[in-house]
Amino acid sequence: MSFDAANINAGQALSLARKTFEIEAGAVLDLASRIGDEFVQAVGLMFACPGRVVVMGMGKSGHIGRKIAATLASTGTPAMFVHPAEASHGDLGMIQAVDVVLAISNSGESEELVAILPVLIRLGVALIAMTGGAQSTLAKQAHVTLDTSVAREACPLNLAPTSSTTAQLAMGDALSVALLDARGFREEDFARSHPGGALGRKLLTHVSDVMRSGNAVPQVMPETSFTELMREMSAKGLGASAVVDGKQCVLGIFTDGDLRRLVEKGVDLRSLTAADVMHARPHTVRINSLAVEAVALMEQYQINSVLVVDEAGALCGALNTNDLMRAKVI
Structure with missing residues (x-):
């Protein structure tokens, strides 16, 4: 013009x-x-x-x-x-x-x-x-x-x-x-009358609203071979996999970043299991937490994925930064 x-x-x-x-x-x-x-x-x-x-x-x-x-x-x-x-x-x-x-x-x-x-x-x-x-x-x-x-x-x-x-x-x-x-x-009251706005999403969106659940969550047992672990990660596309026991309690996590570091060190991966390569006691977020709490956790520890657990520590879901961006929480 x-x-x-x-x-x-x-x-x-x-x-x-x-x-x-x-x-x-x-x-x-x-x-x-x-x-x-x-x-x-x-x-x-x-x-x-x-x-x-x-x-x-x-x-x-x-x-x-x-x-x-x-x-x-x-x-x-x-x-x-x-x-x-x-x-x-x-x-x-x-x-x-x-x-x-x-x-x-x-x-x-x-x-x-x-x-x-x-x-x-x-x-x-x-x-x-x-x-x-x-x-x-x-x-x-x-x-x-x-x-x-x-x-x-x-x-x-x-x-x-x-x-x-x-x-x-x-x-x-x-x-x-x-x-x-x-x-x-209060802020919570404002959010309820503005559910479509940025503040509404931050104060009303829970982890359970945006997380991946069911078969979409990559997970393996600790004795799972490294090859099967990689297949699970590739199939689910999260960039990480949970390692759980028979009761679904989270034992650890393995991420794309962990794989890169192992390769850089020249580690022979063929004979390893999930238990050998996982990070034990990973950072997790409760299923009833607000999504912004997951964002804060991921920013604090500079991680891209986080596992979602219930009060007993059992795996319920998982999410990454892309999931949070799609939900416009970040």
């Missing part, structure tokens, strides 16, 4: 970008000096809400509202977004008296939002306003008002919602963080 650089004043573009950052950062910092009891009351209403936090907003405030609702929901506070215009045409039925409504409007006079305020009030929901209009219709009807007013928009024309939407977003994040803390929300 190409463009005519002559049409772009590089200095002006960079200057406006830096000015935008400066104005919006200032708008967010100003919020810190203004929050107080109203913020605490808003957090309290949302924390005690037996239903859901229903976020509403029109235009750019609506886009911010969708993000706030998503952040609340993913951090332990049940929430959803309802479009004010759609609410007038049936979606108000989604809101119950046990809910809390977080209504967002920079002016506080958004026509579609103001139109449904009487219905919300009759319904008896707790109403939190997030607005820059302290004397607006929305602010006057709300139980709690969060002041997100800004000195000016970052837009050079002072028209496009820029600083104001940044302030709304920051206030929404502040509410989410305060609620997260109040609920004692």
